[in-house]
Amino acid sequence: MKEGYKGLGVLMDAPDGPNAAIREMLRKGHERGACDAILVPMKVPSGDSYMHVLVDDVEMLDRAAPISPVLTVQGARAVTSLTRRGDEGVCIAAVMRPCEAEAVIELRKLFQVDLEHITIITMDSPGTVPLQDFARDPEEGERVFAEALATWDDSAMRPICQTCEKSNSAVGDLHLGLRGVQTGKVLLIPQGEKGLEAIAKLGLTPDHPIDEWKQASDKAMARKRGTRKANHEDLRKRASGLSGLLDLLGACINCHNCMRVCPICYCKQCKFDSPELRNTSSDYLDRADRSGSLRMPSDMLLFHMGRMSHMVLSCVSCGACEDACPTGVPVAQLFSLVAHDAQERFEYMPGRSSEEKRPLVTFEFEEFSEVED
Amino acid sequence: MTATITIDKPLDEGVRTLLRSMLEKGTVRAVLTLRRLEDGGGVAHCLVTDPAALAEAVPLLPVMPSQGGQVLSHLTQEEPFKEPVAAVVRPCEARAFVELMKRNQAFGDNLVLISPECPGVFPVQRVSGDPMDDDIDAYWRSTSEGKGADGLRPVCTGCELFEPIGVDMTLRLVGRSDLDKVLTVRLDTQRAEDMVKDLGLGKAKEDGKDPKGLEALRSARAKGRADLRAELDFTGEDMAEFSRTFGKCISCHACSKVCPICYCQMCYFEARAAAAGPAWWRNDLKRKGATRAPPGTVFFHVGRLLHMSISCVACGMCEDVCPVDIPVARIFKKVGEAAQEVFEYVPGRDPKEEIPIKTFVEDELHEVER
Amino acid sequence: MADKKKKEAGYEPKILSFCCNWCSYAGADLAGVSRLQMPANFRTIRVMCSSRVNPVYVFTALERGADGVIVTGCHPGDCHYARGNYFTRRRQALLEKVLEEIGFDRERVMLRWISASEGPEFASTMEEFDATIRSKGKNPLSEEVFL
Ligand code: SF4
Ligand code: SF4
Ligand code: SF4
Ligand code: SF4
Ligand code: SF4
Ligand code: FES
Numbered sequence: 001m002k003e004g005y006k007g008l009g010v011l012m013d014a015p016d017g018p019n020a021a022i023r024e025m026l027r028k029g030h031e032r033g034a035c036d037a038i039l040v041p042m043k044v045p046s047g048d049s050y051m052h053v054l055v056d057d058v059e060m061l062d063r064a065a066p067i068s069p070v071l072t073v074q075g076a077r078a079v080t081s082l083t084r085r086g087d088e089g090v091c092i093a094a095v096m097r098p099c100e101a102e103a104v105i106e107l108r109k110l111f112q113v114d115l116e117h118i119t120i121i122t123m124d125s126p127g128t129v130p131l132q133d134f135a136r137d138p139e140e141g142e143r144v145f146a147e148a149l150a151t152w153d154d155s156a157m158r159p160i161c162q163t164c165e166k167s168n169s170a171v172g173d174l175h176l177g178l179r180g181v182q183t184g185k186v187l188l189i190p191q192g193e194k195g196l197e198a199i200a201k202l203g204l205t206p207d208h209p210i211d212e213w214k215q216a217s218d219k220a221m222a223r224k225r226g227t228r229k230a231n232h233e234d235l236r237k238r239a240s241g242l243s244g245l246l247d248l249l250g251a252c253i254n255c256h257n258c259m260r261v262c263p264i265c266y267c268k269q270c271k272f273d274s275p276e277l278r279n280t281s282s283d284y285l286d287r288a289d290r291s292g293s294l295r296m297p298s299d300m301l302l303f304h305m306g307r308m309s310h311m312v313l314s315c316v317s318c319g320a321c322e323d324a325c326p327t328g329v330p331v332a333q334l335f336s337l338v339a340h341d342a343q344e345r346f347e348y349m350p351g352r353s354s355e356e357k358r359p360l361v362t363f364e365f366e367e368f369s370e371v372e373d
Numbered sequence: 374m375t376a377t378i379t380i381d382k383p384l385d386e387g388v389r390t391l392l393r394s395m396l397e398k399g400t401v402r403a404v405l406t407l408r409r410l411e412d413g414g415g416v417a418h419c420l421v422t423d424p425a426a427l428a429e430a431v432p433l434l435p436v437m438p439s440q441g442g443q444v445l446s447h448l449t450q451e452e453p454f455k456e457p458v459a460a461v462v463r464p465c466e467a468r469a470f471v472e473l474m475k476r477n478q479a480f481g482d483n484l485v486l487i488s489p490e491c492p493g494v495f496p497v498q499r500v501s502g503d504p505m506d507d508d509i510d511a512y513w514r515s516t517s518e519g520k521g522a523d524g525l526r527p528v529c530t531g532c533e534l535f536e537p538i539g540v541d542m543t544l545r546l547v548g549r550s551d552l553d554k555v556l557t558v559r560l561d562t563q564r565a566e567d568m569v570k571d572l573g574l575g576k577a578k579e580d581g582k583d584p585k586g587l588e589a590l591r592s593a594r595a596k597g598r599a600d601l602r603a604e605l606d607f608t609g610e611d612m613a614e615f616s617r618t619f620g621k622c623i624s625c626h627a628c629s630k631v632c633p634i635c636y637c638q639m640c641y642f643e644a645r646a647a648a649a650g651p652a653w654w655r656n657d658l659k660r661k662g663a664t665r666a667p668p669g670t671v672f673f674h675v676g677r678l679l680h681m682s683i684s685c686v687a688c689g690m691c692e693d694v695c696p697v698d699i700p701v702a703r704i705f706k707k708v709g710e711a712a713q714e715v716f717e718y719v720p721g722r723d724p725k726e727e728i729p730i731k732t733f734v735e736d737e738l739h740e741v742e743r
Numbered sequence: 744m745a746d747k748k749k750k751e752a753g754y755e756p757k758i759l760s761f762c763c764n765w766c767s768y769a770g771a772d773l774a775g776v777s778r779l780q781m782p783a784n785f786r787t788i789r790v791m792c793s794s795r796v797n798p799v800y801v802f803t804a805l806e807r808g809a810d811g812v813i814v815t816g817c818h819p820g821d822c823h824y825a826r827g828n829y830f831t832r833r834r835q836a837l838l839e840k841v842l843e844e845i846g847f848d849r850e851r852v853m854l855r856w857i858s859a860s861e862g863p864e865f866a867s868t869m870e871e872f873d874a875t876i877r878s879k880g881k882n883p884l885s886e887e888v889f890l
Contacts, residue, residue, distance in 0.1 A: 044621055046618070056663060072697075081646065085650035250410070254439065278447065292421065294419060295417045297443075612847040662888075669890070676802065682841065711841075
């Protein structure tokens with residue numbers, strides 16, 4: 001947790017639910033110059049999905065759904081698209097889920113976003129409805145999500161959300177506490193200088209202890225940790241060995257969509273899509289000769305393992321990859337399993353802080369002697 | 374006058390027999406066919422060189438995990454096959470391959486194309502999870518009666534080009550009552566006749582009359598096409614319905630990555646989006662008060678239509694992979710066909726025919742000179 | 744946003760014209776030095792041949808808020824590169840068809856042949872296109888957020 005976190009927050013009224021309260025707060029922040037523009041999920045005109053929209057005209061905030069039922073474009077990709085080439089000093093308040101915010105911070109370390117003028121606002125996330133289910137039946141999706149938000153029962157949310165221990169993490173500059181907070185209220189928790197500054201501009205004073213929220217959060221996160229351990233144990237067994245792994249990836253059609261929607265996979269030209277991996281017809285025939293048959297498009301396993309080796313230390317377990325997989329491969333669960341193990345070894349947590357170095361771009365003189373033969 | 378042979382094994386078994394004997398006799402160096410994978414129960418196009426590996430081949434399994442035309446382009450884009458290679462692909466896959474040859478993305482030399490009269494495929498989601506077995510029986514029953522099966526990819530129901538064009542061998546399936554007993558193969562080229570002669574699969578006979586069921590499917594597909602076109606109505610002057618349809622698009626570009634025609638190593642629209650700086654959205658904020666991030670979602674689809682719909686073979690890959698169920702292929706088929714009609718062009722019909730925007734006639738299209 | 748759409752009074756259409764270096768650009772120049780009456784609200788991009796104009800460029804302008812886009816080139820047979828404008832014509836046919844199919848007013852784009860000596864024709868073409876676009880009002884895409 002950042003400095004400035006003094007165990008106090010602001011208890012805001014939310015008589016019409018948290019979404020309305022957050023909208024009101026954003027409107028006020030914009031009016032009072034806490035930001036120049038707001039990046040927030042908004043219902044699309046056809047009413048059957050949500051997209052991140054950068055808003056200047058506050059009238060449009062009526063359509064905003066800060067706690068949206070579904071993760072469509074990963075918020076970090078939205079932030080990248082806006083600030084990769086600088087932001088010209090426009091102050092943006094960006095509302096997103098904790099896993100999206102973590103990805104933003106990872107991308108800052110990868111020089112893909114400019115955070116200088118961005119204030120990140122996160123909230124306790126009840127999870128999200130699987131994207132493809134939502135697309136098939138948006139009404140049902142809305143209903144299921146409303147229920148999850150009211151009861152904090154995540155059993156109908158994505159598998160990756162059910163195991164997410166960070167869904168209450170205050171990773172941004174402002175966090176909206178919802179769990180364990182009395183009904184009709186939202187707890188606004190500032191963090192770091194930016195957070196305190198924003199609160200001051202809103203004309204608010206942090207005076208409400210956050211203990212109750214914290215206790216409720218810790219309890220919920222402990223439960224999720226349990227679910228994660230059980231799920232990972234099970235998955236580890238299923239994915240063990242080459243054939244286990246191939247079984248898990250059995251339905252993969254090698255379309256690389258998981259990579260394209262992943263916020264961490266920011267490269268314009270992915271190595272695994274590049275001509276480097278294309279062969280001549282004679283080479284393909286030679287490869288086919290080796291085992292009598294060559295799967296096309298080739299190098300499916302190389303793609304997944306290669307992608308994993310490139311980015312798994314920064315994987316924020318957001319589930320975007322799994323949501324976008326056309327054939328239902330549990331790719332986020334697999335990446336999350338490996339990510340968790342790998343990150344634990346380096347005591348690294350992606351998105352924890354933008355000051356922290358990524359494990360592979362730093363080292364200590366005395367470490368990992370076990371890998372030295 | 375075309376010759377046919379009859380193989381006394383039905384469907385997949387029949388095609389396996391054909392492929393195996395070609396491979397064993399050395400008529401071809403390899404075959405490309407759909408095949409069940411050893412691990413994981415998936416299905417993929419496989420380049421097979423060992424006849425034993427054909428045991429798992431499922432050349433007629435009604436599913437398209439990747440576009441065969443794209444696969445053939447990956448195999449041959451650098452150099453043509455130096456020895457004959459047979460490939461079992463569906464008519465739209467063969468047509469896509471021809472379009473790719475026109476774009477210098479593939480070589481057709483030494484490639485022996487074998488293609489079925491195509492009853493359609495199920496959505497790619499069916500590759501995994503629920504077994505298709507029950508539906509497959511019904512599928513072949515409908516095929517032998519010349520009816521469309523249930524549960525196909527939507528574009529397949531409106532595909533009038535289900536009879537292969539420009540291939541070496543046509544697997545005659547539609548409307549045949551003996552489908553469960555024998556496989557009828559029409560030899561469309563001299564090369565095919567020569568190859569089959571030495572395989573010991575029986576003597577080639579004169580091609581018989583078309584079965585009634587074939588005509589029935591032709592009319593069913595014509596009706597299906599009309600229905601598909603009626604279902605999508607984008608008329609208007611402000612593009613509102615089109616924009617609404619793509620409103621939920623997550624810009625993953627899966628549709629273009631699996632599209633055989635979109636072969637570009639670096640897509641123009643991705644490069645452009647990556648290059649867009651703050652000037653882009655600041656302008657939007659000023660003008661509209663808000664802007665979608667990332668920008669250019671609808672623009673991508675209009676741009677892609679302008680780039681490639683002239684060659685869209687309506688294979689349906691794009692729609693199959695769209696995670697948010699946008700009827701991409703139905704839209705590209707409809708708009709593509711309208712554009713193709715302007716130039717009386719049928720993508721993949723003939724490798725010698727130029728792509729319309731690469732050629733012209735001096736006296737034409739005066740209606741656009743305003 | 745679609746529901747915010749309105750035909751504002753005092754609306755000045757934004758028009759983009761692509762002019763071929765060898766003909767219409769010179770035509771525009773001639774119109775200028777002859778001090779012919781012309782609308783002032785069009786901006787010109789000079790291209791070396793009308794066939795340099797990819798249909799995607801035209802749509803880019805529309806998506807970025809232009810109210811109308813006109814492409815001008817040498818008369819058929821007169822293209823400096825012999826055949827460029829025949830390709831232009833095919834591209835325009837493709838563009839107009841696609842626009843029609845996706846429900847965008849195809850009259851917001853136009854192709855016309857104007858030679859280097861046709862100053863008055865250039866001026867009248869611009870007047871005419873300006874009038875057309877003026878009567879249509881603002882390009883609806885210019886205020887649509889969800890593009
Ligand atoms: S690999 Fe998947 S879960 Fe991990 S960051 Fe990328 S999209 Fe999110
Ligand atoms: S895991 Fe899914 S999204 Fe990724 S390449 Fe395979 S099929 Fe495509
Ligand atoms: S949309 Fe255009 S640039 Fe992009 S891959 Fe397709 S054809 Fe190429
Ligand atoms: S646009 Fe879609 S239907 Fe058309 S060729 Fe590409 S993948 Fe097939
Ligand atoms: S596959 Fe679907 S969601 Fe992805 S870019 Fe295409 S239309 Fe959009
Ligand atoms: S040079 Fe003028 S149109 Fe080609």
